[in-house]
Amino acid sequence: MPSSRLKTTAAVWGGVGLAAITIRALKRWRNRKREERIAKQGGRLPDCPTVVHALAKRATETPDAVALVACDGTQYTWAQYDNESSAFARSLIELGEKQGVAVHAFNEPRWFFAALGALKAGWTVSGIYTTNTYEQAAHIIRTSGVRVLVLESTKQLSTTYKSVFNDFPGLKVVLLDATQTSKVRPALAYDSFVRRGGARLSITASSSDVASLVYTSGTTGNPKAVELTHNSVREVCAMMHARIPLDERTRLVSYLPLSHIAAMGIDVYSAIYCGAQVHFADAMALKGSLKNTLLQCRPTLFFGVPRVWEKMAAAMQSKAKEAYAASKAKKAIGTAAKKVGGLWWHEHTPEIFRVVLAAPFGLFKILAYKKVRKACGLDRCTLLYTGAAPLSEATQRYLRSLDMPLLEVFGMSESCGAIAVCGPLDGARPVGACGRPLPRGEVEIGGDGEVLWRGGNVMRGYRGLRKATDEAVDPSSRQLHTGDLGEIDGDGYLRITGRKKDLIITAGGENVAPTPIENVLCSLIPRCGHVVLIGDRKKYLAALVAPSDDTTKPPSADDISAALETYNKSHAKSRAQTVQKCRVLDRCFSVDGGELTPTMKVKRAAVIKTYSEDVDALYATSSLVSYSTENILDVAAAARAAP
Numbered sequence: 001m002p003s004s005r006l007k008t009t010a011a012v013w014g015g016v017g018l019a020a021i022t023i024r025a026l027k028r029w030r031n032r033k034r035e036e037r038i039a040k041q042g043g044r045l046p047d048c049p050t051v052v053h054a055l056a057k058r059a060t061e062t063p064d065a066v067a068l069v070a071c072d073g074t075q076y077t078w079a080q081y082d083n084e085s086s087a088f089a090r091s092l093i094e095l096g097e098k099q100g101v102a103v104h105a106f107n108e109p110r111w112f113f114a115a116l117g118a119l120k121a122g123w124t125v126s127g128i129y130t131t132n133t134y135e136q137a138a139h140i141i142r143t144s145g146v147r148v149l150v151l152e153s154t155k156q157l158s159t160t161y162k163s164v165f166n167d168f169p170g171l172k173v174v175l176l177d178a179t180q181t182s183k184v185r186p187a188l189a190y191d192s193f194v195r196r197g198g199a200r201l202s203i204t205a206s207s208s209d210v211a212s213l214v215y216t217s218g219t220t221g222n223p224k225a226v227e228l229t230h231n232s233v234r235e236v237c238a239m240m241h242a243r244i245p246l247d248e249r250t251r252l253v254s255y256l257p258l259s260h261i262a263a264m265g266i267d268v269y270s271a272i273y274c275g276a277q278v279h280f281a282d283a284m285a286l287k288g289s290l291k292n293t294l295l296q297c298r299p300t301l302f303f304g305v306p307r308v309w310e311k312m313a314a315a316m317q318s319k320a321k322e323a324y325a326a327s328k329a330k331k332a333i334g335t336a337a338k339k340v341g342g343l344w345w346h347e348h349t350p351e352i353f354r355v356v357l358a359a360p361f362g363l364f365k366i367l368a369y370k371k372v373r374k375a376c377g378l379d380r381c382t383l384l385y386t387g388a389a390p391l392s393e394a395t396q397r398y399l400r401s402l403d404m405p406l407l408e409v410f411g412m413s414e415s416c417g418a419i420a421v422c423g424p425l426d427g428a429r430p431v432g433a434c435g436r437p438l439p440r441g442e443v444e445i446g447g448d449g450e451v452l453w454r455g456g457n458v459m460r461g462y463r464g465l466r467k468a469t470d471e472a473v474d475p476s477s478r479q480l481h482t483g484d485l486g487e488i489d490g491d492g493y494l495r496i497t498g499r500k501k502d503l504i505i506t507a508g509g510e511n512v513a514p515t516p517i518e519n520v521l522c523s524l525i526p527r528c529g530h531v532v533l534i535g536d537r538k539k540y541l542a543a544l545v546a547p548s549d550d551t552t553k554p555p556s557a558d559d560i561s562a563a564l565e566t567y568n569k570s571h572a573k574s575r576a577q578t579v580q581k582c583r584v585l586d587r588c589f590s591v592d593g594g595e596l597t598p599t600m601k602v603k604r605a606a607v608i609k610t611y612s613e614d615v616d617a618l619y620a621t622s623s624l625v626s627y628s629t630e631n632i633l634d635v636a637a638a639a640r641a642a643p
Contacts, residue, residue: 045238045273049207050230052119054272055082056203062275065248068109071282071293076109078275081116084109088117090197092148095172099147100213102140104128105176106152106283107254110190112268114150114174115258119211119230120203123147126213126225127259129598130283131591134160136223141168143225143463144213150190153177157187207231213463214261214413217597225463226261232416235456236265237273239438243423244301244383248275251299251380255281255290260599262388262409265417266303276301294377301383306391307600309406312376313395314550316402319375336360337368342401347430361403369403378404383424385409388599390496390515392523393431400427410434410496414472414480416457419443420494433493443494444479450500451486454479485513502604504535510576512541514604517579520571524563527551529588530595532607533579534615542581542618544611546595549588557625560584564624583618585611586628 048054058067059082068076076084092101101118103111103125118125126144128137130152137160141149149164149171151157157164157173164171165186178189188196205211207230215223240246252271256263271278279297282289290308304312324331340360343349349357373379386396387409396406405427411418420443422435429435437443441455458480461469473480485498498513505511514533521531521543529548535541547554560582568578589595595607608615614628 045234045241049234050119050205050209051211051233051269051272052085052116052203052205055085055116058082058272058275062248065275066277067271068112069277069279069297070109071280074109081109081112084113084194085116085120086201087194087197088113089120090201091193091195092117092121092123092197093201094197095147097147098122100124100126100144101148101150102126102128102137102144102146103150103258104130104132104137104152104156105150106130107256107258107263107267107280108176109280110176111150111258112278115264115268118148119205120201122204122209124210124213126215127257127264129257129259131598134163137161138164138167139222140215140225141171146171148172148174150174150176151187154179154187205230207234210460212264214264215259216413217599217601218603224465224468226413227460227463228261228413228416229460232457232459233265233269234273235440236416236418236438237270239440239455239457240265240270240418240421241274242439243421243435245424246270246274246276246301248277250274250276250301251297252276252278252301253281253290253293253297253299254278255285255293256303256305257598260388261411261413261417262303291376296377298377298380300380301385302378302381303385303387303409305388305600306386306395309386309391309399310395311550313398316372316376317398333364333367337364338398338401340364341369341403342397345400345403345405345428347428349428365403372402373404383407385422387411387434389601390432390519392519394523396431408432408434410484410494412482414459414482415453415455416459419451419453419455419482426493429491429493430489430495433489433495435494436492437494443488445487446481448500449485449487449497451482451484451494451496452479453482504533504541505537506535506541506576507537507539508576510574512577517541517567517571517577518543520567521545521563521579524566525555526559527553527555530602532602532604534608534618538619540580541576541578542583543579544607544614544618545582545584546587546589547584549590554584554627560625581618581621581623582625583614584625584627585614 046054046057048057058078063079064077066075067078067081101114101123103114105111115125124144126140128140151161151173154175154177157175173187174190174193175187176190209230210227211230211233212228213225214228215225217223252267254267258264258267267278279293281293285293320334324334340357341364344354344357344361370379384404384406386406399406407422407426409418410420418438420435420437422429426435441453444452446452454477458473458478461473483500484496485500486494486496488494498515502514503511504514512535518531518533522528525545527548528545530546532544533541534544545555545560564579564582572578589602591598594610595603597603617626
């Protein structure tokens with residue numbers, strides 16, 4: 001080819017690349033300006049002081065639009081949603097003094113009716129995790145001032161709550177599944193309870209009233225009751241809606257515990273303010289049935305905790321392996337599609353190279369990506385979110401390679417949900433960057449690296465805990481101390497590097513944040529469920545390794561040795577951050593076992609206490625990799641010997 005033609009071709013591609021870069025930059029600029037404009041307008045929310053007023057407005061303006069869809073297909077319009085919650089409110093008002101409602105049941109429409117009914121009556125609402133023991137539930141009933149307790153079933157009352165009437169004499173119990181109710185008096189069936197109310201209802205809730213009591217995860221002690229006002233709820237919804245396009249066409253799936261601020265904020269509050277349609281999964285969602293709900297609902301926005309995405313990715317990999325074994329053509333297409341997708345969504349891919357990738361990326365959308373999304377019910381989903389805990393880089397990279405870039409969100413109960421969120425144009429951000437701080441708020445990194453937040457969504461305080469409140473929220477500036485360590489990069493993205501309380505101080509005086517190291521090791525070790533780093537006041541770092549809950553084989557010594565070598569050579573930033581030994585535990589972590597909170601966060605102190613003998617053994621043995629029991633050692637040896 002003549003040199004003149006080469007120059008012309010290069011000039012054309014250069015011009016196309018420059019145009020692509022310019023267009024993308026303009027889109028980002030336009031998006032930022034849109035956020036600023038919407039934020040100033042109040043997030044385009046209905047002009048309502050509380051969420052109950054917003055529900056009434058929805059019921060008036062779009063009474064026949066479908067608001068809720070139960071797992072059996074039963075639909076409730078906005079008018080029915082409003083009426084059902086009003087019926088619950090009237091029954092509460094008949095009881096007299098305003099107190100609290102707590103719900104211990106899986107997500108379903110009556111959960112929402114009870115929650116909104118409580119707010120209409122001027123009461124507060126709290127959720128109880130379905131995995132909570134009676135002692136944990138009693139703590140919530142006591143500290144929230146609960147007068148009405150809504151339970152799943154008669155069986156739950158006669159087993160978990162068999163002593164509740166003796167412990168709380170004035171408590172009213174309402175049963176959703178009220179079979180054999182007459183045998184467990186004074187409990188009431190839900191339908192009977194809502195018929196006890198009077199005819200009149202006057203909504204007196206104001207923006208300064210406490211709406212919800214959301215309990216912290218309790219990783220370091222008893223969960224604390226976070227008081228969230230109606231104003232906090234509206235403010236965080238306004239912030240979110242300025243960043244994320246939500247409207248009446250939005251479809252959501254409700255399956256995560258409503259006792260967690262993420263589910264309550266998205267499924268209940270945001271859905272009402274933006275008019276989204278909520279579909280309910282059944283009680284077995286987290287044990288395998290969620291896929292069926294996704295296929296039926298086909299949501300437009302889906303929020304998953306890391307374990308959900310990990311299981312989804314594992315299922316995809318298993319299906320791909322079967323397909324590749326059956327067809328060389330499918331293997332070739334799948335391999336090429338993942339390479340192109342991975343490059344397209346990689347944060348370091350130059351814009352000019354994306355111009356070159358545009359054609360093959362578009363082709364693989366048809367041949368592969370859309371088929372994968374459709375198979376898991378996410379073909380209409382334009383927003384895929386992850387949060388509540390860190391998700392491994394390996395899982396994120398894999399999903400990106402299938403054109404499923406996950407958008408991260410960082411928040412906490414004390415901020416009524418989100419603090420930093422990725423928007424629709426942030427798919428190719430660096431993995432681990434959990435978004436830009438929300439508009440109408442301000443993030444500051446303290447001198448010790450702690451993430452500090454100031455905004456209208458900050459909690460009123462911890463109920464009954466003045467000292468703890470003043471430690472968390474500065475009384476004068478209302479600045480929230482998140483307890484998380486973080487940094488803000490050059491593009492304005494917040495990255496969380498660990499928990500302030502979890503910092504390990506080695507015998508040499510080095511400060512080490514364990515979370516990033518644990519995440520890397522967990523992604524490098526096959527069949528690993530959790531890693532807990534040890535090393536406080538020790539000469540070197542070591543790690544406890546818990547096997548995954550979906551495997552019968554523990555990680556092998558060879559795999560762990562290879563992972564340690566890779567981490568120490570390629571990821572450790574200093575000698576103090578190198579990990580010298582690992583010990584494989586004889587069981588996976590679980591909520592029932594006491595190692596995890598209901599939100600699947602590791603209770604670090606509880607793990608170190610429970611496995612204290614294993615911690616001692618880590619520093620007593622000379623082996624690079626050791627096992628907790630002889631039994632698991634035999635299993636591990638068999639795993640290593642297997643072809």
